[in-house]
Amino acid sequence: MGCENCRTNRTDLDDSSLLREVDKGDMFSFSLNMPEDIEKALSDCQARSFSSFSPDNILVCGMGGSAIGGDLANSLLWEEISVPIHVNRDYHLPAFVSKNSLVFLVSYSGNTEETLNAYKEAQEKEARRIVICSGGKLKEIAREDVVIEIPSGRPPRSALPFLFVPIVYALESMGVARKRSRDWKETISLLRQLRENYSPLTPSPDNKAKQLAYCLQGKLPLLYSTSPLTHSVAYRWKTQFNENAKIHAYVDYFPELHHNEIMGWEGKDEVSYAVVLLRDKGENERIRRRVEITKELLEGKADLYEVWTQGESRLARIFSLLFLGDLVSLYLAILNRVDPQEINFINYIKSKLNAVGEG
Numbered sequence: 045m046g047c048e049n050c051r052t053n054r055t056d057l058d059d060s061s062l063l064r065e066v067d068k069g070d071m072f073s074f075s076l077n078m079p080e081d082i083e084k085a086l087s088d089c090q091a092r093s094f095s096s097f098s099p100d101n102i103l104v105c106g107m108g109g110s111a112i113g114g115d116l117a118n119s120l121l122w123e124e125i126s127v128p129i130h131v132n133r134d135y136h137l138p139a140f141v142s143k144n145s146l147v148f149l150v151s152y153s154g155n156t157e158e159t160l161n162a163y164k165e166a167q168e169k170e171a172r173r174i175v176i177c178s179g180g181k182l183k184e185i186a187r188e189d190v191v192i193e194i195p196s197g198r199p200p201r202s203a204l205p206f207l208f209v210p211i212v213y214a215l216e217s218m219g220v221a222r223k224r225s226r227d228w229k230e231t232i233s234l235l236r237q238l239r240e241n242y243s244p245l246t247p248s249p250d251n252k253a254k255q256l257a258y259c260l261q262g263k264l265p266l267l268y269s270t271s272p273l274t275h276s277v278a279y280r281w282k283t284q285f286n287e288n289a290k291i292h293a294y295v296d297y298f299p300e301l302h303h304n305e306i307m308g309w310e311g312k313d314e315v316s317y318a319v320v321l322l323r324d325k326g327e328n329e330r331i332r333r334r335v336e337i338t339k340e341l342l343e344g345k346a347d348l349y350e351v352w353t354q355g356e357s358r359l360a361r362i363f364s365l366l367f368l369g370d371l372v373s374l375y376l377a378i379l380n381r382v383d384p385q386e387i388n389f390i391n392y393i394k395s396k397l398n399a400v401g402e403g
């Protein structure tokens with residue numbers, strides 16, 4: 045990872061008592077356990093089989109922490125599968141869904157109303173359905189379907205491996221995607237190595253996640269992704285910054301951002317921005333050139349940081365950068381003195397909607 049511009053002398057994040065005091069639900073442990081969670085999610089899947097199917101299209105229905113697995117699957121399989129994967133974050137399904145569609149209905153709690161409604165519509169359309177949840181109403185109404193029940197009792201976004209692995213595993217097992225056992229191994233072992241560096245036990249000067257958190261504190265992060273492989277990762281960074289650190293964050297994508305977003309830099313405003321370029325060795329030559337031009341244009345206008353994927357396989361590259369973002373978001377929460385687990389506004393909205401019942 046190239047993030048040399050963000051070296052500071054701060055060490056606040058090395059205070060383990062501060063981490064314990066702010067991170068009341070121990071989100072760090074959930075995040076740091078990602079390699080073991082991937083392993084567990086894989087071994088849980090291996091006990092199942094999925095009959096082969098050639099869908100016309102694939103839909104992943106879910107919200108928030110339960111939807112991102114669909115985006116990641118899309119990034120992973122971008123160059124590989126010949127049918128589109130669409131992530132549906134809505135109550136309703138698009139008109140193209142039919143009996144020949146494969147629909148994943150993903151809700152960690154099993155009680156998210158948008159996903160429950162999407163389930164009903166998928167059932168009406170007789171689409172092939174796979175449900176992923178830890179319980180709730182979804183598990184009840186989907187008794188007749190393939191239900192992958194995942195471990196309960198943690199915040200959805202911290203259960204990402206359990207929400208993502210079954211999607212890819214099912215596609216592999218149905219013959220829609222190739223099997224990738226070596227890539228899973230590479231990913232798990234790379235994450236174990238990275239954990240040494242990003243862990244709270246690693247002092248600030250040697251810890252890239254802590255360094256980046258210090259640099260982003262008090263800034264509005266603009267996350268610019270350079271390839272379809274990193275697009276979903278950038279979006280995960282944004283949502284983790286929102287939910288864990290309670291800050292705004294903004295995402296945009298190359299090359300599209302050169303056709304609109306870039307004009308925002310011609311104006312003057314009072315916001316203090318930090319641009320983070322999420323980069324991958326597979327990005328194309330024209331994008332590399334575009335990144336260089338962007339750096340020129342942004343000179344003196346914003347702090348600019350670059351982070352790179354690591355590893356060989358697409359899977360390892362995706363997870364290497366996602367893991368960094370998850371840890372940075374937790375360190376930012378500590379610096380902002382906010383409990384990363386708590387999501388009061390999300391819960392408030394859900395309880396208000398529950399109180400008025402179904403519309």
Ligand code: PA5
Pocket residue numbers: 107108109110150151152153154155156159199200201287387390
């Ligand atoms: O991270 C979170 O807690 C949210 O983004 C939830 O994932 C989102 O509200 C949907 O809930 P669920 O994952 O239970 O379907």
